[in-house]
Amino acid sequence: LGRLRLAAMLHDLGKVEIVDEILKKTAPLDSREQLVMREHPELGFEMLGEVRELGDVIDGVRFHHERWDGAGYPCGLKGEGIPLFARIIAVADTYDAMVSTRPYRKGLGPSVAYDEILKNAGTQFDPRVVIAFGSAFSD
Secondary structure, X not given: OHHHHHXXXXXXXXXXXXXXXXXXXXXXXXXXXXXXXXXXHHHHXXXXXXXXHHHXXXXXXXXXXXXXXXXXXXXXXXXXXXXXXXXXXXXXXXXXXXXXXXXXXXXXXXXXXXXXXXXXXXXXXXXHHHHHHHHHHHX
16 A cells, blocks of 8 residues: 555656646646646656666556556556556546646536546446445545
8 A cells, every 4th residue: 555655646756847838737738738748657657767666656657547448548558457556546546636626627526526437437447446446435
């Protein structure tokens, strides 16, 4: 759990390399800006990549935007090919993003965000991780 917690805290580390005009933009990102933002998992991987002892932590940083169905990035990993830390972080990070208010939109209510996570089990998210999230959500 300690290593998972560390991976979760570091998962967006690569964003320190993204220029502020994109990172702090108060409107939705355009297609060019989205491409730049999509580089943050690889940037984080490059920053941590030489610390071999952080292998599972680095996997969480690098692969947290992969999707269960293989349509994610940066590598298009699919299903069990996505490291477990990354699959867990994907659910938690998505939930946080949905409930958080941004300058360009109001955050969703917790139950709405929860329902959206459930709806995407088996496509965007590992179904077993969603079940675990559901157990923690209802506690």
